[in-house]
Amino acid sequence: MATAGVAAAATAVATATAAFGNVSLYVGDLEENVNESQLYDLFSQVAQVVSVRVCRDQNKRSSLGYAYVNYANPQDAANAKEILNFTPLNGKPIRIMYSHRDPSIRRSGYANVFIKNLDVSIDNKALQDTFAAFGNVLSCKVALDSTGQSKGYGFVQFENEEAAQNAIQRLNGMLLNDKQVYVGLFVRRQERAHKSVSPKFTNVYVNNLSEMTTDEDLKKVFGRYGTITSAIVVKDSNGKSRCFGFVNFQIADSAAAAVEKLNGTTNGDKVWYVGRAQKRSEREAELKTKFEQERISRYEKLRAANLYLKNLDDSVNDEKLKELFSEFGTITSCKVMLDPNGVSKGSGFVAFSLPEEATRALNEMNGKMIGRKPLYVAVAQRKDERKARLQAHFAQIRAPGAMSPLPSGIPGYHPGPPRLGPQQLYYGQGTPGLMPPQPAGYSFQQQIYPGMRPGGPNFIMPYQIQRQGQPVRPMGGVRRSGNPQQMQQSQGLRYLNNARNGIDPSVVSMMPMSFDASGMPVTPIESPRPGPVPISTLTSALASASPADRTRMLGEQLYPLVESVEPVHVSKVTGMLLEMDQTEVLHLIESPEALKTKVAEAMAVLQEVAARSDVNDKLGSLALNE
Known part of the structure; x- marks a missing residue:
C-alpha cells in the first residue's frame, strides 16, 4: 500500500x-x-x-x-x-x-x-x-x-x-x-x-596474514570453495602489507563454506581469522556491546570486594594505603586518586580478592583515625547506582518552595521561603536549654503574636535581649502613636507575609518587633551565632555524646557552612547531608570543596524531585479537567 x-x-x-x-x-x-x-x-x-x-x-x-x-x-x-x-x-x-x-x-x-x-x-x-x-x-x-x-x-x-x-x-x-x-x-x-544482519554474505574478511601473502595467494586458497570475483590484501601508503584482506565470492554458499573451513587454520606460522566482512560501524557496535558485557560481568563478580575510601590524610599514598589494608587479605589493586598536579584528592580505592576480606576491612577501618583525619570506608558503587540510591532515599522530599520536616532535636535551622514550617526556630536562637552562652546582665523575653497559640502551626519562639537596668532604645528616635497591641499584631503579620512571599525573615529582621510600655518599637538585638569548633575538638566531643547530641552538634557546625554555599534551600540541604555517615559529615565540615560538591548533588536531587512533582501536578490537573 x-x-x-x-x-x-x-x-x-x-x-x-x-x-x-x-x-x-x-x-x-x-x-x-x-x-x-x-x-x-x-x-x-x-x-x-x-x-x-x-x-x-x-x-x-x-x-x-x-x-x-x-x-x-x-x-x-x-x-x-x-x-x-x-x-x-x-x-x-x-x-x-x-x-x-x-x-x-x-x-x-x-x-x-x-x-x-x-x-x-x-x-x-x-x-x-x-x-x-x-x-x-x-x-x-x-x-x-x-x-x-x-x-x-x-x-x-x-x-x-x-x-x-x-x-x-x-x-x-x-x-x-x-x-x-x-x-x-x-x-x-x-x-x-x-534490518537484521542477513546470514547470507559474499564478502569475506581475512586477518593475521603473513607479510608475504599476496592477492594471488588468497585467490589460490579461497578459489577451492567457489568462483571469486575479487581478492585483495590491504596495503599501507608505502606498499607494505597490513596483514589483512578481503575475498568476494560470486555465491553466498561459497563464502559460507570458506569461512567454515578456513577460520582458525594455520598458514605458515600464522593462524588465520576468516569471517563475514563487516562495516566499521557494525563492528564497533558489536565490540562495544561485548566489552560492556565483560565489564559488567567483572564488576558484578568483584562488586563487594571493592572499597571506596574518603577523607584520606595528605600523607597517604598508594604504598601507605596498601600497608594499611594488607592485614585484612590479598589486595588486587590499590589507588589514591590524584589531581592533574599530582596532589591527593583525599579519596581512593582498595580491591580485595574476596568479598569477605573487604567486609572485614570495612568494619575495622571505617571511622579509624589515620593521621589527623577519621577515615571513611564504604563499598564502591558505580555513579549511576549511587545516583539512583540518592534519588530513592530523598524521593519523599517535596519540591523546592515547600518545606520538608526537619530532623527533630536539631537547633539552628531556618525555615526559608516561601512559608514557615511548624515550630521553626531561627539560626542562633536554639531551643530552650540549648541556647549559646550569653553575656551577663541579659534577659530573654519570649514574644508571642496575637492569635497564635504555643505549639500551634505558626508558633515562633524569638527572643529579645535587653540589658538590665537600662531603657530600651527606640528605633530611629521616632515616636509612633496607636494601640501597642495593634502595632505588634501588624508587625507580626508583616513578618509572616515576608516569609510567605519568599523574603527571608532573617534578612528583614532576625526577630519580630517588640514594644515598650509607651508603645514605642524597640530595636531587637540579634543573638550571636556559635562560632566554628576545631575539628579535633568536635571529634572528641562526638565520641562521648549521645546519638541525638551528635546530630545536633554536627548540625550546628554544618548549617552556616551550607548557608554560605546555598542560602535559599539551606535547611533542606543540611538535613539531607546529615543523613550521611558521621565521618563523611566531618569531612564536609573540614573540606569546602567536598561540601560544594555534595551541596550541588543535593540540589540536583531536589530539582529532579521538583520537576517530577510539577509533571504529576499537571497530569493530575488534566485528569480532573477530563
Whole structure:
C-alpha cells in the first residue's frame, strides 16, 4: 500500500509538471562562499531570472550548500537545467534539478538507484550521461570526500520506477571504465539500520596474514570453495602489507563454506581469522556491546570486594594505603586518586580478592583515625547506582518552595521561603536549654503574636535581649502613636507575609518587633551565632555524646557552612547531608570543596524531585479537567 501511494504521488507530480511546467530550480552542491549575486549572474545568461535565494543557517547565517532559482516560464527553467547543470562555480560543479515543494517522493527513495564500485574518474556528468539512456533523470550525484575525490559510489533518481528497474537490469554487473559496478535500488539509512544482519554474505574478511601473502595467494586458497570475483590484501601508503584482506565470492554458499573451513587454520606460522566482512560501524557496535558485557560481568563478580575510601590524610599514598589494608587479605589493586598536579584528592580505592576480606576491612577501618583525619570506608558503587540510591532515599522530599520536616532535636535551622514550617526556630536562637552562652546582665523575653497559640502551626519562639537596668532604645528616635497591641499584631503579620512571599525573615529582621510600655518599637538585638569548633575538638566531643547530641552538634557546625554555599534551600540541604555517615559529615565540615560538591548533588536531587512533582501536578490537573 505504501509503495502504491508513493507511485501514485510520483505520477501526480509528473503529470502536473508536464501540464503546467516547473519554473523553480533547486541548485545543490554549492561551494560555501557562493552568494545570490553569483547565481544571478550565471543563470541570467540563459534567461531573465525572477528570483534567487541561497538557503542559510538561521543563527550563523552560513550557506547550507543549496539555493533556489525561479524563472518566469517553464521553458527557461528547462533550458537552464540543460545548459548549466554541473557547471563549476567557485571551483565546485553545481547540481541542478527541478524543485518540488512536496519532499515525500525524494525522501521515500522512489525510482532512486544506488551505484557502487565506480571508478574515481567518473563524475556527476559522466554518470548522468550513462543513465540518461534509460529514462528522464531527475537527479544525479557522485559522493565526494572532503578533498573532492570520488568515494566510489553515487545515486541516480529517475522520473519513474520503470526507468530505474530497466537501468538496474541492464547495468548491474557491467564494466564502467574497466570496473565492474553494482547497480540496485536505493535503501534509506534508517531502513538499513533496522534490518537484521542477513546470514547470507559474499564478502569475506581475512586477518593475521603473513607479510608475504599476496592477492594471488588468497585467490589460490579461497578459489577451492567457489568462483571469486575479487581478492585483495590491504596495503599501507608505502606498499607494505597490513596483514589483512578481503575475498568476494560470486555465491553466498561459497563464502559460507570458506569461512567454515578456513577460520582458525594455520598458514605458515600464522593462524588465520576468516569471517563475514563487516562495516566499521557494525563492528564497533558489536565490540562495544561485548566489552560492556565483560565489564559488567567483572564488576558484578568483584562488586563487594571493592572499597571506596574518603577523607584520606595528605600523607597517604598508594604504598601507605596498601600497608594499611594488607592485614585484612590479598589486595588486587590499590589507588589514591590524584589531581592533574599530582596532589591527593583525599579519596581512593582498595580491591580485595574476596568479598569477605573487604567486609572485614570495612568494619575495622571505617571511622579509624589515620593521621589527623577519621577515615571513611564504604563499598564502591558505580555513579549511576549511587545516583539512583540518592534519588530513592530523598524521593519523599517535596519540591523546592515547600518545606520538608526537619530532623527533630536539631537547633539552628531556618525555615526559608516561601512559608514557615511548624515550630521553626531561627539560626542562633536554639531551643530552650540549648541556647549559646550569653553575656551577663541579659534577659530573654519570649514574644508571642496575637492569635497564635504555643505549639500551634505558626508558633515562633524569638527572643529579645535587653540589658538590665537600662531603657530600651527606640528605633530611629521616632515616636509612633496607636494601640501597642495593634502595632505588634501588624508587625507580626508583616513578618509572616515576608516569609510567605519568599523574603527571608532573617534578612528583614532576625526577630519580630517588640514594644515598650509607651508603645514605642524597640530595636531587637540579634543573638550571636556559635562560632566554628576545631575539628579535633568536635571529634572528641562526638565520641562521648549521645546519638541525638551528635546530630545536633554536627548540625550546628554544618548549617552556616551550607548557608554560605546555598542560602535559599539551606535547611533542606543540611538535613539531607546529615543523613550521611558521621565521618563523611566531618569531612564536609573540614573540606569546602567536598561540601560544594555534595551541596550541588543535593540540589540536583531536589530539582529532579521538583520537576517530577510539577509533571504529576499537571497530569493530575488534566485528569480532573477530563
